[in-house]
Amino acid sequence: MRHLAWLFILMIFVACGEKKKIDQPTSSAKYQKVYKDDFTDTIQSFWRTNQITHPDRLQIVPDPLDPSNDVMKISLEKGDRIAKGYRNEIVVNPKDSFGYLNKYSYRFMFPESFFQKEEKKGIIVLNQWHDEPYPGFTWATKKIKARPPFAMYVEHTPEGEFYMILHSGIRMGNVDEMKISRWPGKLEPNKWYTFEADIFWSIYEDGYVKPKINEVCFEFENVSQCTFQATNMYHKIPNYFKWGLYWSGTQEHNRYIYYDDFEMKTKRIGYFPPEKLN
Numbered sequence: 001m002r003h004l005a006w007l008f009i010l011m012i013f014v015a016c017g018e019k020k021k022i023d024q025p026t027s028s029a030k031y032q033k034v035y036k037d038d039f040t041d042t043i044q045s046f047w048r049t050n051q052i053t054h055p056d057r058l059q060i061v062p063d064p065l066d067p068s069n070d071v072m073k074i075s076l077e078k079g080d081r082i083a084k085g086y087r088n089e090i091v092v093n094p095k096d097s098f099g100y101l102n103k104y105s106y107r108f109m110f111p112e113s114f115f116q117k118e119e120k121k122g123i124i125v126l127n128q129w130h131d132e133p134y135p136g137f138t139w140a141t142k143k144i145k146a147r148p149p150f151a152m153y154v155e156h157t158p159e160g161e162f163y164m165i166l167h168s169g170i171r172m173g174n175v176d177e178m179k180i181s182r183w184p185g186k187l188e189p190n191k192w193y194t195f196e197a198d199i200f201w202s203i204y205e206d207g208y209v210k211p212k213i214n215e216v217c218f219e220f221e222n223v224s225q226c227t228f229q230a231t232n233m234y235h236k237i238p239n240y241f242k243w244g245l246y247w248s249g250t251q252e253h254n255r256y257i258y259y260d261d262f263e264m265k266t267k268r269i270g271y272f273p274p275e276k277l278n
Contacts, residue, residue: 032267033094035104039072039260048091049244053080056245059086063189063260064109071109075256076124076245086251089126089244094264097269098203099237104241104264105196112189114255117160124249125153126257129199129232129239146172149232149239150199150209154187162187166218168209177205177230181218189271192260199232201239202271207232 029220037044039060039277052058057080063069108126128151133142152166164183171178197211208229211218217226233239241264245257 004129004267025148032265035092035094035262035264037066037262037264043072043090046092051082051087051089051091051244053082058090061258064258065110069260071258071260072257073256074244075254076247077254078252080217083232084247086249087244087246089242089246091240091242092264093238095238096201096266097236098201098207098233099268100238100266101269102199102201102264102266103197104183105194106191106262107184107194107260109192109260110187110189111256112259113253114257115160115162115187115189115256117158117254118156118251118253119158120250121155121157122161122248123153123155123165124248124251124255125151125225125246127152127195127243128246129242130242131234131239133277135237144172147178149178149234150182152193152195152211157168162211168211168212168228169207169232170234172234177271178228179220179228179230181220181225183213183216183218185213185216185223201233202270203231203233203235205229236262 035044035046037047042060043049049058050215050248057075057077058075060070060075063071074088074090076086080086080088094102129144129150130148132176133139136145147167149166149170152164155163155165164185164187165180166182167178168181169177169179193213195211195213197209199209200207206229208227209232210227212226217224219225221226243259
């Protein structure tokens with residue numbers, strides 16, 4: 001009987017322990033943040049639109065290929081300028097400091113008018129991760145010039161060629177860890193493309209990005225490369241995500257683009273144990 005009593009007590013202890021383990025959230029569930037927007041009727045509240053020059057430049061419209069589906073249309077017209085740049089972009093800041101893995105994806109489609117020939121070479125940025133000033137500085141007092149550690153953009157030539165280019169890594173003063181790669185596919189109008197990327201943020205050389213368009217990796221020096229490893233943070237303040245259209249200022253033609261099905265998942269996976277996180 002005594003053995004049976006101890007066995008009963010042990011069974012209760014194990015059952016309670018199992019229940020406690022089930023009730024507690026896993027670290028991934030507790031620390032992962034998810035942002036999703038399919039642009040039905042409007043945009044989600046996590047976007048900031050203070051870098052849209054005019055309300056008409058951001059619209060929710062029917063998908064040209066599927067009228068039952070809503071998509072976001074962002075336009076950029078000559079003369080649109082904000083924060084010293086020719087841009088119309090929306091911003092989300094997931095607060096990803098070093099040690100975070102950010103996975104995001106979206107669809108994009110060009111209309112035929114996007115490929116109008118320009119007289120001068122230029123770039124049109126679709127999305128970028130922009131750095132913040134160093135701790136203790138503002139944009140007005142910042143003296144060190146640094147390039148955003150990530151940007152994906154369309155490069156066009158006077159001959160009417162259009163290529164998708166991506167740069168990743170830091171470039172500042174004599175420090176240059178930036179790699180410029182090119183997507184080998186052909187950019188065409190009226191066709192949905194799916195972009196996806198995994199980015200591990202780091203102030204060390206173990207930072208990386210894994211970008212793809214339609215499951216095809218980018219090429220560096222004419223060789224397919226699916227992972228680009230380099231430092232991608234200048235300091236501990238997180239980079240922030242910008243999405244829309246931003247051009248170099250050489251363009252003479254107005255342009256617009258369609259976007260849909262944005263999703264971003266972010267969580268810390270390195271440098272500090274989960275119990276130390278807030």
